[in-house]
Amino acid sequence: MTAKPYIYAQRSKRELEEIAEVILTRFRNRRSGLIVDVEAISEDCGLTILPRRGGLENHVHAYCARDPHFIVIPEADCSYSPVYRGGVAEELCHIILEFELFENKDLPPGARGHELNVGEHRKIETDAKFLSAAILFPKGDFTAQFNIHTKQLTPQHPERAKLLREVLKCLERDFDAYFLRAAHRLVDVGLISEGDLNEHVFNKLVM
Numbered sequence: 001m002t003a004k005p006y007i008y009a010q011r012s013k014r015e016l017e018e019i020a021e022v023i024l025t026r027f028r029n030r031r032s033g034l035i036v037d038v039e040a041i042s043e044d045c046g047l048t049i050l051p052r053r054g055g056l057e058n059h060v061h062a063y064c065a066r067d068p069h070f071i072v073i074p075e076a077d078c079s080y081s082p083v084y085r086g087g088v089a090e091e092l093c094h095i096i097l098e099f100e101l102f103e104n105k106d107l108p109p110g111a112r113g114h115e116l117n118v119g120e121h122r123k124i125e126t127d128a129k130f131l132s133a134a135i136l137f138p139k140g141d142f143t144a145q146f147n148i149h150t151k152q153l154t155p156q157h158p159e160r161a162k163l164l165r166e167v168l169k170c171l172e173r174d175f176d177a178y179f180l181r182a183a184h185r186l187v188d189v190g191l192i193s194e195g196d197l198n199e200h201v202f203n204k205l206v207m
C-alpha cells in the first residue's frame, strides 16, 4: 500500500498573520526589544540547528532534515546573523506549518517529514516565507520603525531608491534580519507596493 500523499492547505495572508500572532504571544519571553529570538523558539519547539560544511550554500540556504527535529544550515551563512536568523526562521516556519505547531506545542512523537511533491512544496514555501517574515518583523513594530526611519531619512535622500535602501539598512539592524526579507515584508504589510519594490529595490541591486 502506498502512503497517502500529503496535501498542504495553503493559508491566506490573514491566517498567516494570525499564526504569527499566536507564535509571538506564546514565545513572548523570547523577544528582546525588537529582536525575536528565532533560535530560542526553535529550541523551545524541540528543534536542533545543525550547521553544515562542504559548500551547502551553493545549493540551498537551509533545509529541514527528513527527521523534522533538525534544521540544517550552511556554516558559511552562520557568521552573518541577519542571514542566519532568516534561514532559521524560515525552516522553523516550515515545521510550524507542516505540523501545525500553532495548535500543538511539540512535534508528535516519531514525527517524520512528509514527502512533498513540487506543487505542495511550492505552496508551503510561499507560506513559510510569509510567516517567517511576519515573525521576524512583527507588524506593529515593523510599521512603526519603517515610519520613523522614513521620516528621518527623507530630507537627506529625496530619491526613492536611495531612501528605501537606507531605510532597509536600518530595518535590518533593528530586527537583526536580512534586508531582502524586510523588503518583502514591506509589501506584505502594505507599506510599499510590489511595483515600488521591483522598481526601486530589486532593479537597483548590484548582484
Ligand SMILES: [Zn+2]
Binding pocket: 090, 091, 094, 125, 128, 129
Ligand atoms: Zn523554505
